[in-house]
Amino acid sequence: MTEPALSVQEPASAAVKRLANGFCHAKLLLAADELGIFADLHRHGPSTQADLMDRLPLHPRGARELLYGLVLLGLLEFQDGSYTNSAAAAAALVPGAAEYIGGFLRRADRVLYPAWQNLAEALTSGKPQAPGAGPEAFRAMLSEPRQREQYVKMMDSASGLVVGHLADAFDWGAHRHVADIGGCSGNLVGHLLRRHTSLQATVFDLPELAGSFAEHSAALGVADRVGFRAGDFFTDPLPEADVVILGHVLHNWSADEREFLVAKAYGAVRPGGALLIYDAMLDDRPTNLARVLVSLNMLLVTEEGSEYTMGEASAWLGAAGCHDVRVQALGIADTLVAGYKPAV
Structure with a gap:
């Protein structure tokens, strides 16, 4: 605590x-x-x-x-x-270092810091205080190369802090194909593929991120084992895979939208596979200030997002038909909730 x-x-x-x-x-x-x-x-x-x-x-x-x-x-x-x-x-804080979070700092300075000046307004109105909060504004931001680059670096910083823990927290050797839904540049699966050479992967995200994905997967040396599928995860079919990941995705959306996405993603899991959900999930009582602040970030930069509890994530998996849900820490910043699909 x-x-x-x-x-x-x-x-x-x-x-x-x-x-x-x-x-x-x-x-x-x-x-x-x-x-x-x-x-x-x-x-x-x-x-x-x-x-x-x-x-x-x-x-x-x-x-x-x-x-x-x-x-x-x-x-x-x-x-x-x-x-x-x-x-x-x-x-x-040194570019190229193992834990480098410069991408997050740039985004924090230019987006989060100004938004936090209007926290009282957000707390009374329930409205975001940063530009690019709605889907249309977000797509417009991704269409601008400089802003897209800043966003990708921020997302890569966040996934870079998770990937080592995720690589050790799950039995990747039992599976062949992983799909990262909302996987941005493919940083997470790219590093997973470098650690587990038998894996193949698909990244599913908006078409504006295809170029960033191609560049980054080539730089990581995994372009021959990972592909990109463009689409909107609310309206387009998701790629089927042995393991489907929703990482740092659900906290952007409302509770109803999260339940919808979990059900859709669980449906894309092949028999014998798993759906992995991770975010800075909250407990049912005040225990972790850093995670509370992350949730307030979501208030400031999204229309309906926030962090949620591991119990809520487990309930969404149960509503999707999953009867085997496991919860574990994913480092100190995130929680992993895994839903397993029966083999038959």
Whole structure:
């Protein structure tokens, strides 16, 4: 269970002020990433403030405070007048690193951060506060190359944090073909195919993402084992497969739409296969602040989306006719609910 943020030994006013200033911490990170500080330090090694100002567009007024703030956040280390990336920054904030989440940070900075300024409005109206919330606006966003690239990088960041856990959480050796519904560039199945060389895959998503898929699957070296089928998962047939995945998909939609999608996806599972659902699912009581914040993100950027409980996901599988449902953690950020279809 997440410890309450106010359970610290300090005056109540100081603790509340610290919470109120949380947006400052976030913006320090987002601005530093946008300015390229972590990539620059990875490239050049230990650097003084003057070194960084020579190489990056940093103004003397504020540069010291930015770097000090990053040290105090645990993102940089400071020794003998020089700055280096911390271990956390090296793992998650340097392009090409195993846990790199730069795509998520770009999307967080440009979409989520502005939307959160209108959280009170969203909480009173129930309406999203970010552009691109409806299907038509979303398709228009995907049609614009720069915005589509940002979206794909954000989705790749999210799936990249899941794939290692998913690869170990399921018996992939017992199956031959996997379909990722709403699989974007194919990052998730691409990495699964690299780990499990007997697998083949299909990615099902909107036609605007076909080019991103082709480029990414070729870069991962799996283009000969994965195909792309364009379509709308509400109106078009889904590809049949031994394993069908709905990952970071259902939280975009209303409860009725989720039940519809689960039933449709379970119908696409071949006998003896499984439907895998994962999201940052909630418990029936307050236990995980990070997941609550993800759910509020969905309030801000979708028309009817939110996170949901593992019990709700299990119920949708039951309504679809599944009698064998299993639930397990998928790392610390997500929960996996798997529905198994009988072999006969």
